[in-house]
Amino acid sequence: MNAQGSTATECDFIVIGAGMAGLAAAEQLSLDGRVIVLEQESSPAFHATGRSAALFADSYAERNIQCLSRISRPCFEAPPFAVDGPLLHPRGLLHIRLWDNLPLPPDDKRAIYPRLDGKDLTDLLPVLNPEAVIEAFYEEPAADIDIHALQTALIRELRTRGGQIQLSAKVEVARRIGGRWQVTAGGQTYQAPVVINAGGAWAGQIATLFGARDPGVSPLRRTAVLVEPPAGMDVTRWPMVVNLEETMFFKPESGKVMVSPADETPCPPHDAYPEELDVATAVDRLETVTTLSVRRVVTSWAGLRTFMPDRLPSIGFDSGVEGFFWLAGQGGSGIQTAPGQGILTRYIVTGNAGGLSQADRDMLIRAFSPARFDAIAA
Numbered sequence: 001m002n003a004q005g006s007t008a009t010e011c012d013f014i015v016i017g018a019g020m021a022g023l024a025a026a027e028q029l030s031l032d033g034r035v036i037v038l039e040q041e042s043s044p045a046f047h048a049t050g051r052s053a054a055l056f057a058d059s060y061a062e063r064n065i066q067c068l069s070r071i072s073r074p075c076f077e078a079p080p081f082a083v084d085g086p087l088l089h090p091r092g093l094l095h096i097r098l099w100d101n102l103p104l105p106p107d108d109k110r111a112i113y114p115r116l117d118g119k120d121l122t123d124l125l126p127v128l129n130p131e132a133v134i135e136a137f138y139e140e141p142a143a144d145i146d147i148h149a150l151q152t153a154l155i156r157e158l159r160t161r162g163g164q165i166q167l168s169a170k171v172e173v174a175r176r177i178g179g180r181w182q183v184t185a186g187g188q189t190y191q192a193p194v195v196i197n198a199g200g201a202w203a204g205q206i207a208t209l210f211g212a213r214d215p216g217v218s219p220l221r222r223t224a225v226l227v228e229p230p231a232g233m234d235v236t237r238w239p240m241v242v243n244l245e246e247t248m249f250f251k252p253e254s255g256k257v258m259v260s261p262a263d264e265t266p267c268p269p270h271d272a273y274p275e276e277l278d279v280a281t282a283v284d285r286l287e288t289v290t291t292l293s294v295r296r297v298v299t300s301w302a303g304l305r306t307f308m309p310d311r312l313p314s315i316g317f318d319s320g321v322e323g324f325f326w327l328a329g330q331g332g333s334g335i336q337t338a339p340g341q342g343i344l345t346r347y348i349v350t351g352n353a354g355g356l357s358q359a360d361r362d363m364l365i366r367a368f369s370p371a372r373f374d375a376i377a378a
């Protein structure tokens with residue numbers, strides 16, 4: 001029992017969710033206070049974070065997300081904490097224009113990358129089908145992210161600073177008492193003035209639990225399929241390939257080829273699994289843009305990419321519920337932008353800018369403010 005006569009465990013910040021968003025925010029907030037992360041599953045990174053394609057591409061998504069990626073890149077290249085190995089590994093990203101894709105608008109960030117054709121293109125990726133691909137741009141700095149190494153480093157850093165991760169601790173009850181949140185999870189009670197909602201696909205449900213309005217958090221399923229390459233074919237140095245309209249992508253993964261139909265099927269938050277039709281579509285699209293003929297699907301999985309109604313994340317305090325902070329809606333860029341999200345979260349919550357420039361923080365706070373949905377309330 002503490003001085004207030006409560007058996008609750010006290011801390012400065014409660015983070016709900018041990019995916020990449022929650023872990024990055026927890027690591028940053030632990031610079032300023034005691035953090036407890038509450039995770040419903042028995043291991044961290046069980047949902048979207050553990051199912052991603054793990055690519056870092058500067059060109060990905062629109063300009064505010066690109067800004068968050070720019071802020072994040074140095075944390076991957078020269079992490080400010082101990083890591084067990086490099087967090088980025090060279091991969092490269094080939095943006096291909098298929099015969100039915102519109103050309104890139106000149107102001108599109110992808111258009112700045114070198115256009116590859118002829119031998120340059122076949123040297124890079126011998127299996128591309130020349131009848132399907134009419135143009136290609138090569139984003140060489142795109143890299144694979146070692147998610148496990150990043151996650152391990154963030155957890156270690158958090159613990160070193162006295163923070164805690166409680167697994168099998170689903171947040172089920174929340175009450176605001178005397179300027180603090182009292183939260184019950186896994187049979188224990190925790191108290192903190194600030195709660196960070198990093199619940200991924202569950203962020204809307206968590207908001208409702210805390211008395212905040214869900215402005216339309218949408219989990220969208222995305223499928224990944226691992227196929228066996230032809231015998232003797234070394235795929236390990238292939239770049240990742242994505243078409244301009246993102247209706248398919250493929251990349252090497254553990255000596256095999258991972259392919260996705262880039263599906264976006266709305267569904268409730270749950271432990272996502274692949275549908276047969278999406279697996280077949282992935283294989284069909286791979287066989288269309290390459291000369292490969294798929295002999296065997298090794299395995300497949302699906303994860304939920306979660307979006308706010310305007311497809312930008314919400315990062316900031318709820319305008320109607322005191323001490324309730326949104327860190328949700330990371331969509332398809334939640335791994336590569338995680339360090340930047342953590343830095344921005346720390347700045348908004350504690351005022352410590354951690355090297356974030358004023359221009360960047362002004363722009364991002366405005367773009368990601370949860371209050372942007374107030375006008376469409378109720």
Ligand SMILES: Cc1cc2nc3c(=O)[nH]c(=O)nc-3n(C[C@H](O)[C@H](O)[C@H](O)COP(=O)(O)OP(=O)(O)OC[C@H]3O[C@@H](n4cnc5c(N)ncnc54)[C@H](O)[C@@H]3O)c2cc1C
Pocket residue numbers: 016017018019020021022038039040041044045046047048049050051052053054055056169170171172198199200201202203206222223224302303304305306328329330331332333334335336337
């Ligand atoms: C197939 C696929 C490919 C992708 N490719 C990329 C990529 O190449 N690059 C990239 O940057 N991003 C990619 N993404 C997106 C990226 O994976 C997500 O944006 C990111 O993982 C979101 O992290 P998160 O922490 O918000 O969510 P999650 O990892 O889902 O974490 C949320 C956590 O909250 C927990 N939780 C929910 N409710 C509660 C509760 N009540 N109590 C306690 N815990 C709770 C959940 O159990 C979960 O662990 C991809 C995603 C998919 C599915």
